[in-house]
Every structure is written in structure tokens, then in C-alpha cells.
Amino acid sequence: MINTGKLAGRTIFITGASRGIGKSIALKAAKDGANIVIAAKTADPHPKLPGTIYTAANEIEAAGGKALPCIMDVRDEKQVINAVESAVAKFGGIDILVNNASAISLTSTVATEMKRYDLMNNINARGTFLVSKVCIPYLQKGTNPHIVNISPPLNMNPIWFKNHVAYTMAKYGMSMCVLGMAEEFKSDGIAVNAVWPRTAIHTAAMDMLSGPDSQNACRKPEIMGDAVYALLCKDSRSITGQFLIDEDILKKEGIIDFTDYACNPANKDNLMIDFFLDEAVGRAKIFNETNNPTETQMARIFNAINANLSSELVSKTGAIYKFNVKGKESGIWFLDLKNGNGSTGKGEPSQPADATLTMDSENFYAMFSGKLKPTSAFMTGKLNISGNIQKAMKLEKLMSSLKSKL
Numbered sequence: 001m002i003n004t005g006k007l008a009g010r011t012i013f014i015t016g017a018s019r020g021i022g023k024s025i026a027l028k029a030a031k032d033g034a035n036i037v038i039a040a041k042t043a044d045p046h047p048k049l050p051g052t053i054y055t056a057a058n059e060i061e062a063a064g065g066k067a068l069p070c071i072m073d074v075r076d077e078k079q080v081i082n083a084v085e086s087a088v089a090k091f092g093g094i095d096i097l098v099n100n101a102s103a104i105s106l107t108s109t110v111a112t113e114m115k116r117y118d119l120m121n122n123i124n125a126r127g128t129f130l131v132s133k134v135c136i137p138y139l140q141k142g143t144n145p146h147i148v149n150i151s152p153p154l155n156m157n158p159i160w161f162k163n164h165v166a167y168t169m170a171k172y173g174m175s176m177c178v179l180g181m182a183e184e185f186k187s188d189g190i191a192v193n194a195v196w197p198r199t200a201i202h203t204a205a206m207d208m209l210s211g212p213d214s215q216n217a218c219r220k221p222e223i224m225g226d227a228v229y230a231l232l233c234k235d236s237r238s239i240t241g242q243f244l245i246d247e248d249i250l251k252k253e254g255i256i257d258f259t260d261y262a263c264n265p266a267n268k269d270n271l272m273i274d275f276f277l278d279e280a281v282g283r284a285k286i287f288n289e290t291n292n293p294t295e296t297q298m299a300r301i302f303n304a305i306n307a308n309l310s311s312e313l314v315s316k317t318g319a320i321y322k323f324n325v326k327g328k329e330s331g332i333w334f335l336d337l338k339n340g341n342g343s344t345g346k347g348e349p350s351q352p353a354d355a356t357l358t359m360d361s362e363n364f365y366a367m368f369s370g371k372l373k374p375t376s377a378f379m380t381g382k383l384n385i386s387g388n389i390q391k392a393m394k395l396e397k398l399m400s401s402l403k404s405k406l
Contacts, residue, residue, distance in 0.1 A: 001227075001229060003032050005033070006032065007032035007033075007096075008032045008034065009033065010029075010034050010035065010095045010143060011035040011142075012026070012029050012232075014038065014039065014100055015072070015101035016040050016101035017037075017038040017053075017100065018040040019056070020221055021150060021203070023059070024222050025100070026065070028222075029065065030059075030064055032064070034066075035091045036065050037067075037070060038060070038069045039074075040053050040071075041071065041072065043071045053069035053071065057069040068086065068090050074101050074123055074127030075127055088138055093142055094138040096148070099131060099132065099148070102171070103120045104120070105119075106167060106389065107166065107167075108164070109165055111386060120166060121173065124170035125170050125172075125174060126173075128149055140188050140190065144236045146192075146236050147192045148195055149195075151174035152171055152172070152275065153175065153196065153243035153277075154172055154176070154179070155277070159380060171275075174194070178194045182240045186241075189237050191236035191239055191240040193231060193240060194242070195224065195231060195245075195249070196277075197223065197246050197247075198247040198248075198274060200214070200219070200274050201219055202215040202218035214393070217270070217375065220261055220262075223250070226250060230249050230250065231249060272373065273379075297365050298331075301369075302345075302346075305335060305344050306344050311341050311342075317394050319355060319388065320335070320336050320337065320352070321336075321353060321355055321356075323356075323359075324357070324359075325364055326359065326361065327362060332347055333347075334349035335395075336349060338354075339351075355386070355387035355391050356386045357383060357384070359382055359384065363383065374393065
């Protein structure tokens with residue numbers, strides 16, 4: 001996406017802009033010479049996540065923009081008001097708001113602690129509403145004003161609720177802000193839209209959630225930066241109340257080759273579809289040669305696992321897995337990748353499991369034979385995980401090594 005210069009001199013207030021998608025949007029706009037308000041909590045380096053509001057500010061100014069780093073927690077009304085007032089004092093107003101700050105916990109109802117529920121809803125839904133509320137009086141005076149929420153289309157398919165209803169409620173709260181505010185402020189010429197990625201976006205937070213190998217199935221944050229940039233360059237009165245997908249926006253701009261956006265270009269045609277898109281359900285359909293798994297198939301899986309066990313694999317993994325297999329081959333199995341050279345067996349593990357994976361036997365065989373990606377299985381509800389999700393996702397490497405053996 002080539003920069004047009006249309007955002008030169010415009011002031012853009014971005015929540016969560018110290019890293020990831022927020023920073024990518026900021027850097028794209030900075031190339032036009034835009035004023036960027038980096039509104040985020042990260043003033044000090046995080047032990048696991050790179051970047052602060054100050055390092056982001058340096059990158060923005062190096063790209064050609066002007067930056068104002070503001071320490072701001074979207075849950076704190078006073079901090080939000082102070083950040084907005086600081087932006088207006090420095091740049092004379094606000095033309096664009098990007099509500100990017102978000103929190104995620106892919107946990108079931110029983111497994112969701114109320115402090116985690118409150119965190120997600122206070123950042124995602126309440127935070128988006130609050131920051132929008134405080135910015136709107138300035139957007140009403142701004143040039144070609146836009147609000148963009150990084151949130152999904154409102155998809156009422158129950159599959160997006162049953163495994164992580166608390167997270168879905170929080171993200172849909174952001175999307176409902178789009179639905180309501182677009183109509184409320186249409187006469188003011190304020191465009192209010194949502195942008196969501198078609199495929200998963202690789203960020204440092206994604207590494208923490210699914211492990212660093214997840215990037216092979218992801219695109220870079222730059223695709224979201226380009227898509228939001230293209231939207232912000234449009235006349236605000238020409239498009240509002242829309243739930244847009246990054247790839248669709250860019251296709252309308254004439255971009256047909258998305259290879260460079262893939263973290264691993266060689267895997268560009270096998271990327272993970274993001275949450276809340278029904279295409280993800282279709283991509284996770286299982287190809288199974290028999291449609292009637294037998295005990296021989298389950299035994300075959302664990303025999304193949306046994307053949308691949310080693311002390312090196314144990315040292316890299318350090319986890320015990322329990323498998324609750326449902327359906328035609330129901331039973332409990334375990335995989336110990338914490339002790340000795342590793343072991344497998346039928347029944348309960350001798351020590352408490354770090355992660356418990358529950359799924360139907362057909363899906364279980366498809367996942368271990370490479371027909372079904374673990375992340376896709378998890379996202380579409382075919383795989384339920386309790387315990388340490390990050391350790392559970394480490395199994396993907398082992399599964400990859402079994403493809404030719406099953």
C-alpha cells in the first residue's frame with residue numbers, strides 16, 4: 001500500500017500503540033507526516049513483550065511523523081481525559097481515533113476468573129466506549145474525522161461463544177460501539193468502522209499465547225496498518241457503520257498479491273483464519289479417509305508418538321498432557337514429556353497434567369495426522385484445552401513430525 005500523503009498534519013489518537021497492530025498503524029500514518037498520540041500503559045520495558053511508548057515514539061518520528069507518548073490505561077477515566085487534553089494542547093485537536101487496546105483470555109465460563117473477565121470487559125468494551133466518548137467532542141471539530149475499532153464483525157454463530165464467551169462479549173462490545181456510534185454521529189460526518197484481520201496476525205502477544213512457531217501461520221501486523229491507512233484516507237461521509245476485513249479493503253485498493261504480508265511467504269496459502277469469521281469453520285473441516293476410526297488408529301497414533309520420543313524432546317517441552325478422547329474411541333490417554341525420555345499410555349498420567357486436551361476421536365486422529373491444525377481445532381471448538389494453553393500448543397511440532405507416519 002503506497003502512501004498518498006493524505007494524512008499529513010492530521011492528528012491520530014491510537015490506544016495500545018506501543019507495539020503490534022497499533023504501532024503498525026502509527027508507523028504507516030507517520031510516513032505521511034501525521035501527528036501520532038501513542039496512548040498506552042507501557043512506559044517501562046516489559047519482561048516478555050518488546051517496546052514502550054517511548055521506543056514507539058522514536059520509530060514514529062524516524063518514519064516522518066510527530067509523536068506524543070502518553071501513559072494511559074483505558075480503564076482509568078482521569079488518565080484518558082488527561083491524555084486527550086495533552087494531545088489537543090500539543091497538536092490543536094484530534095482528527096482520528098483508533099481503538100486498538102485489547103485483552104484476551106480464551107477460557108471457558110468456569111475457568112474464567114472474574115478478575116480476568118473484568119480486565120477484558122473493562123479494556124475492550126468499556127475502554128473503547130470511554131476513549132471514544134472523550135474524543136468525540138474534538139472529532140466533531142476535526143478534519144475528515146474517523147473512529148476505527150480493531151474489532152470483529154458481529155457474528156452470532158454459537159461456535160464463537162461456547163468456548164470463550166467472556167472474551168467474545170468483550171470484543172463484541174467494541175463492535176457494538178461501531179454499530180451505535182456510526183448512526184449516532186453520522187450527521188456530524190464522523191465515520192465509525194471496525195477493521196478485523198482475515199488471518200491471524202503475528203505479535204509478541206501471540207508468541208506468549210501460542211508459542212513462536214505460530215508465526216508460520218500468521219501475517220505481519222503491517223497488513224492491518226495498510227488496511228486502516230486506506231480506510232482513513234477515504235471521505236468520512238462516504239463510509240460508516242461497516243465491519244471491514246483487512247484483505248478486502250486492500251483488494252479494493254488494487255492489491256492482489258499478499259505474499260509479502262505473510263511471516264513465512266512459503267506458507268502464504270496455509271494461514272490460520274482469525275476468530276469470528278465463519279471461513280475459519282470451513283477451513284477446519286476434516287478430511288478423514290475412513291470416517292470410522294478404529295482402535296487400531298488410536299494405537300497407531302500413540303505408537304508413532306512413542307517412536308518419536310527422546311530426552312531432547314522432553315527437555316524442550318517439559319510438560320505432561322492428558323487426552324480426554326470422546327466419541328467412537330472414547331478413553332483417557334497421556335503423554336509425559338517431562339520425565340526421562342518421555343512416555344505414553346492409556347489411562348491417567350502418574351503426575352498431574354500441565355494441559356488437558358478434550359476432543360472427539362475423529363478430530364484427534366485428523367489433528368495428529370496433519371489434516372487438522374491444532375490452532376484451528378481450538379478456535380473452532382473441536383479442541384478444548386484446560387490448563388497451560390502455551391504448553392499445549394507446543395504439541396504442534398510433535399504433530400508435524402508424525403504426518404508421514406500416520
